[in-house]
Amino acid sequence: MSATLPAASDPPGASGDTADGHAGVQAWSVFCAWAADELGLVLKTEGPAYLLEAPPAADDPETPPPLRRSWFRRRGAEAAPGEEALPEPPLVTTDAHRLVDELLRRLRERGEVTHARPERQPEAVHELSARLFDAYELDGEGRAHLAGFHLDDTPLVLLVSVLGDATPEVRLRYYDELGAPLPWDEATPLGLDRLAPIGDAAPRLDNGRRDRMLESAHRAAREAGVAPIDLAAIVWAKRAWGRIRFDFGDQSVDAEFDGWARTLRAPKVVCPLTGVETYHLATVHGGKIAAADQIAVCAVTGHRRVRSDLEACAATGELAEPDALVECPVTLQRVLPSQIDRCRLCEQRVSRPACPDNVCRACREKSRVGADDERIVRLLQEHPGLAGWGHWRLSQTRDVLIVEASRRLRNVLLVLRRDTLEPVRAMASLRVASSWRPLSPEQQQRLLR
Structure with a gap:
């Protein structure tokens, strides 16, 4: 268990204020709190000093177990058979740099790559389903449901650099599996500015793949002139992918999604009749699914059709099915039957705008x-x-x-x-x-x- 340390000169969170936009400056106290949790240590303040020590004895019923095996117990495991390993004494210091350096040293000396996760990210389907479904509007008897959902752990490489003189400046940089840097303005929405121990066993990552990832990240950092690199870790962020199915009777249409779980947004549905992307679905005459804003009602038959299947009346602009319109023999324009008058001279059925006072334009001109x-x-x-x-x-x-x-x-x-x-x-x-x-x-x- 650890406490986030107060520091008057320490920024409250992390900000991407570096020149290349790929690094974020994290509050050193936030970094120390995570590192202590990862090591299974207790970190707290006593007056002006910082205290780093082993957790209370396990037989204390009021003390919850640490999230990770204690660094002290890890060190003790290295003792020779028959010898009892003595944990290091508590660290008491008023020097923030010494505290950060001590935590970095202990993380490195564990002899294994540290694994972590964002402090807050969706862990199950129910944490995302409401966010997805709430984006859609379905008319009539439309229904939405997941037709496939996968939540995968995706590894990223974290490189930590500690700079600064009077106050430690902790810089975080993230890289994908191929060594491409993740811009900080993309990392922050994923919750990568605040980490937590992985908790249970980390997702499986074979040593060869892990080493290639670390090598690619270090090479990219060297090429970018990043120095020093004080710690490398693997951070597991969740990606969600699958599809949402929309049912209207015996008709259905799917929308696929794939993205980081923390920032996942509902995908737009591609209208199967028009190709328009939308969040609002309805049906046309005959039951086919279409984007609601692409549907209009025929002024003659009352049938719901997609607008591209309707034609505008030349006289009124109202939409109608093409078969329901009448062509004016004078203007050759197509109009609603209600917009046809009979010329009292030639007796042709002519569109009303071309037949003022019941005398058509052909008879007048x-x-x-x-x-x-x-x-x-x-x-x-x-x-x-x-x-x-x-x-x-x-x-x-x-x-x-x-x-x-x-x-x-x-x-x-x-x-x-x-x-x-x-x-x-x-x-x-x-x-x-x-x-x-x-x-x-x-x-x-x-x-x-």
């Missing part, structure tokens, strides 16, 4: 053409009765030709199919009048022949 216009030439060949008419005005839509002509005091308006020139409607008016009257079939026949 006829252009003057000469008798040599190929459409007029073809018209006169098909309907020779129009040869005596002139002052041609013409417009056309997707389906029909609209032709206006004059003779003496009369005007005629003809609506003919574009492909066959078959008459659809015929009207006449006096040139001084503004209203049109339909021609009877007999009148229409006399006009055209």
